[in-house]
Amino acid sequence: MASFLTQREQELTCPICRDIFQCPVFLSCSHSVCKACLQRWWTAKPTKECPVCNTRSSQDEPPINLALKNLCETFLEERNHTSPICTRHGEKLLLFCLEDEQLACLVCRDSEKHAGHKFKPIDEAAQCLREEPLKSLRPLKRKMEDWEEKGKYNYECAAELIEEQAKLTERQIKKQFKKLRQFLDQEEEARISAVSEEKRQKSGTVIGMFEGLNREMTALSDTIRDVEADDVSFIQNYKATVERVHRRLPDPPSLPEGALIDMAKHLGNLTFKVWDKMKDIVSYTPIILDPNTAHSYLVLSDDLTSVHYDDWTHCGTIPDVPERFDLDEVVRASEGFSSGSHTWDVEVGDNPYWELGALEEPLRKRRHRAGRHWTLELERQSKSDAPGEAVSSGSEMDLRKYTAVYSPGESEKMDLGNATAVSSSGSETELSVDQKPRRIRVHLDWERGELSFSDSDSNAHLHTFTHTKFTGRVFPYIRCLFDDVPLKVLTRKVCVSLENHNTSQNIILTVQNRSKEFQEFQFDPITTTSHNCPVNAFK
Structure with missing residues (x-):
C-alpha cells in the first residue's frame, strides 16, 4: 500500500x-504543470515552452486540467483524514509505545523490536501526554490575549501614526518649499523688471543722443551741399552758407560713462544677495520638539515649536515607543548637547502650570524621566498654600509659586545609597519673583556645568x-499641564553679513534673539565649511 501511495x-x-x-494546466x-x-x-524564459520536454506551447493561456485537479484535491483530502501509515509494514499506526515513545502499528507491537514493551491506543496516550502541557497553557493563553490586545493594537496604532506622520511631514515640506519658490519667483520677477527698466532708460538715452547726432549730420550735409551747389544758388545763399561753414562744430558726441547695462550689479554675487534677502522669510528655532517623545496628552504644532495640553485629542491612539514619556506630561527636544x-x-504667557529645563541621559526608564534633570517650574496655589506671587484669576486670588528643582535621577539615587540620602533626594528652591515673566530664557553652558x-524681556535673573x-x-524639555495657553519656543531673526580680514573673507550668518544678542556662524567662501562662533554669544 505504501508503494502504491x-x-x-x-x-x-x-x-x-x-x-x-x-490548479494544473494542460x-x-x-x-x-501548476499554473x-x-x-x-x-x-x-525567452520562449513559452514546456518545462518537461521543451516543446513550444501553442497557447498563451493553457486550459485547466480539471480531471487532474479533481484527483489532486481528492488525494489531499484522503491524506489529511486517513490515519498515518507505518513506513515499515504499510499498516495503520494505531498504538503508542510507552518505552520508545513513538507510534506503532499492530505488526510493530508483535515484532522483536518492541518485545516486552507496553502500548496504549493513540487517543489514550494523547490524553495522558496532553495533561502536562495543559497546565502551562493558561499563562500562554493569557500572554496570547495580552499580545492580541496590547501588542497587536500597538502595532496597528504605530502603522496608522507612521502613515499620518508621513503625510503631515510631506505636506509641511511642500508648504515650506512653496513659500521659498514663491519668494524666488517674486525675486526673479523683480530683478528681471529692474533689468528691463534699466534697459528702457539707457536705451532711451542712447536713442536721444543718436537722434541729436542725426540732426547735426543733416545740418552739416546741408551746408556741404550749399557750398557745392551751382553758381546761382551759391551766390543767392552766400552769406548764410559762409556763416554755417565758419560755425564751430562740436566733436562727435561720445557715450557717457554708465551708458551700458550694469551687468555686474545684476549678476554679481546674485545667489548671495538673494540668500541675504531671504532672511526676511526665514526663521531659526534653537530647539525643535520631538513629537515621538511627547506624552499622549500633549499636542505639538505643525512646525514642532509649540506644545499645549489636550487629554482628548490622542487619547488611546498613540503607540507605545521606547522614547515616549508616559507618566510625565513631557516632551523633549530632538537634539541634545554634549558641549558648548x-x-x-520659551514663551509661557499666562500658562499657570509648566516646567522648563534640561534632562540628562538616560532619558526614560519605567515610563518616566530617569536621568538627572534641572527644572524651573510654576504652579498655581490656593491662598492657604505657601506665599508666592498673587495674580487675579476670575473672582479668586491665586498664588503663583516659582520653584527651581534638581532631581538626581534613578541611577544616581541607586549609586549614592543611604550614606548621602540628602543629596540623592535632589534639591528644591522656592524663588522670589517680583514680576511675572512671560518669556523664559534658558542658558546651558555644558563645559562650565x-x-x-x-x-527674556527684562533680563532679570x-x-x-x-x-x-x-x-x-x-536635552531641553518642556512639561505642560494646562490646556488653554500653549508653550512656544521662540524663533530668532537671521542676518547675513560679510567680514573682511587681512588674509581671508568670511560670510557671517548671525542669529538674533529678542534682546538683540547674537550667535554667529562663519562660512569660509573657499571651503564652504561653517564654524560655530559661540564667543560672547548669549552672555
Whole structure:
C-alpha cells in the first residue's frame, strides 16, 4: 500500500515545484504543470515552452486540467483524514509505545523490536501526554490575549501614526518649499523688471543722443551741399552758407560713462544677495520638539515649536515607543548637547502650570524621566498654600509659586545609597519673583556645568544651577499641564553679513534673539565649511 501511495504521489506531483498539483494546466504536448509554476517558468524564459520536454506551447493561456485537479484535491483530502501509515509494514499506526515513545502499528507491537514493551491506543496516550502541557497553557493563553490586545493594537496604532506622520511631514515640506519658490519667483520677477527698466532708460538715452547726432549730420550735409551747389544758388545763399561753414562744430558726441547695462550689479554675487534677502522669510528655532517623545496628552504644532495640553485629542491612539514619556506630561527636544553654550527662549504667557529645563541621559526608564534633570517650574496655589506671587484669576486670588528643582535621577539615587540620602533626594528652591515673566530664557553652558533661567524681556535673573558636572548629552524639555495657553519656543531673526580680514573673507550668518544678542556662524567662501562662533554669544 505504501508503494502504491508513493507511486500515486509521483503521478500527482508538479515537475517544477515537486509538490502536489495546485490548479494544473494542460499543455499542448500533454504534460501538466501548476499554473503559477508555469507562469514563473515562462517569465524567466525567452520562449513559452514546456518545462518537461521543451516543446513550444501553442497557447498563451493553457486550459485547466480539471480531471487532474479533481484527483489532486481528492488525494489531499484522503491524506489529511486517513490515519498515518507505518513506513515499515504499510499498516495503520494505531498504538503508542510507552518505552520508545513513538507510534506503532499492530505488526510493530508483535515484532522483536518492541518485545516486552507496553502500548496504549493513540487517543489514550494523547490524553495522558496532553495533561502536562495543559497546565502551562493558561499563562500562554493569557500572554496570547495580552499580545492580541496590547501588542497587536500597538502595532496597528504605530502603522496608522507612521502613515499620518508621513503625510503631515510631506505636506509641511511642500508648504515650506512653496513659500521659498514663491519668494524666488517674486525675486526673479523683480530683478528681471529692474533689468528691463534699466534697459528702457539707457536705451532711451542712447536713442536721444543718436537722434541729436542725426540732426547735426543733416545740418552739416546741408551746408556741404550749399557750398557745392551751382553758381546761382551759391551766390543767392552766400552769406548764410559762409556763416554755417565758419560755425564751430562740436566733436562727435561720445557715450557717457554708465551708458551700458550694469551687468555686474545684476549678476554679481546674485545667489548671495538673494540668500541675504531671504532672511526676511526665514526663521531659526534653537530647539525643535520631538513629537515621538511627547506624552499622549500633549499636542505639538505643525512646525514642532509649540506644545499645549489636550487629554482628548490622542487619547488611546498613540503607540507605545521606547522614547515616549508616559507618566510625565513631557516632551523633549530632538537634539541634545554634549558641549558648548546654548540658549533658547520659551514663551509661557499666562500658562499657570509648566516646567522648563534640561534632562540628562538616560532619558526614560519605567515610563518616566530617569536621568538627572534641572527644572524651573510654576504652579498655581490656593491662598492657604505657601506665599508666592498673587495674580487675579476670575473672582479668586491665586498664588503663583516659582520653584527651581534638581532631581538626581534613578541611577544616581541607586549609586549614592543611604550614606548621602540628602543629596540623592535632589534639591528644591522656592524663588522670589517680583514680576511675572512671560518669556523664559534658558542658558546651558555644558563645559562650565551651569544651567540658568532668566526673564527674556527684562533680563532679570531667576535662578542658576552651578557646579554641575554634565556626563552625557543634555536635552531641553518642556512639561505642560494646562490646556488653554500653549508653550512656544521662540524663533530668532537671521542676518547675513560679510567680514573682511587681512588674509581671508568670511560670510557671517548671525542669529538674533529678542534682546538683540547674537550667535554667529562663519562660512569660509573657499571651503564652504561653517564654524560655530559661540564667543560672547548669549552672555
